[in-house]
Amino acid sequence: MASVFVVGDKFRHKVTELIEKTDSCLPRRLREELEETLEKPEPATLSFSTARKLKKHLQDTGHPFYLHELLEDSSLHLPEVVKPPRNPELVARLEKIKAKLANEEYNRMTRNVNTQEISRSGTLADFGLQVRSVKAVAVTIFNFLVTVVAAFACSYIGSQYLFTDTAARVISAVIAASVVGLAELYVLVRTMEGELGEP
Template sequence: MASAFVVGDRFRNKVSEVLEHPNSSLPEELRTQLGVLLEKKEDQIILPFSIARQLKKYLQDEGHPFYLYELLEDSSLHLPKIVKPPRNPELVARLEVIKARLANEEYNKMTRNVNNQEMNRNGTLADFGQQVRSAKAVVVTVFNFLVTVVATFACSYMGSQYLFAETTARVISAVIATSVVGLAELYVLVRTMEGEFGEP
């Protein structure tokens, strides 16, 4: 946080005039402080806010024709460098341990689904065999559905000859029976395939 000004040439010249003026009623303490500041041979003269306030009060009380802001037109704020305190080595060590633990937990979370025993050739063949069995079960279920529908149509068509003499009536009755059985089989097929794919 700023607590001083870096004064420019305008301030130096004006304050030098005030200090050299014989009729100046500048307080002795303020005169001494300003004299010490102007005698410095440094490139930057640092004017603390406390001295600037005293000078402003003096200018107001004496009714001088210039104001403090005019003296500080070519000045700037002095911002001290922030010195960071050294880090506690115990704290640094604890932070490193926590970082390592978090990284290890993240790694374990990413690799929890990886099983080293299943990455060999036997594990791969076992997975392939399980996939083949699942596909085989689906194919058998679909084939069973088709055979059941065709057999239902054939039985209904052949059996309806005892009830109907016309072919049209026999076909219609066979289609109705096949539709009923087909819908029932379709329901069973869907439930079976849901079970194969692990859906509820």
């Protein structure tokens, strides 16, 4: 916090005139403090208490200039803030906490990363699982097609005892194959729902 002014040339000039002209008026203590300020090497400083005394003297005696005019080219002296050294135990503790937080953040970011993956396509076990899945789908589709074709063939051949017309035999075979196909789809969907519903 500032407690002194760094005085400029204007202050030096005016205060020198004030000291020379008013030897009897200027209080002795104030005069000594001002002379001491003027004798200091650059940068000379003026304490706030001396500035207050000078201001009171200027007001009481009715001088034609004010303190702010004297300090026009002066500046506040702000002392350099000296930071106390940090406690080494505290620094070590903070470093441990930072490392722990960084480790937790890293673990949070990488918790869904599979460390057993060989490449982007996955491990051989994953590849085998995908092949088995594709194989199961292919077998299911083949089974569906064979069932529908067999139902069509049986209905077409069996309908020759009921219908003599070929168109009627084809229509009856298509209806039977459609019913069998829908039933097969229903069973397939229920089976897939059961597999997906399992934990």
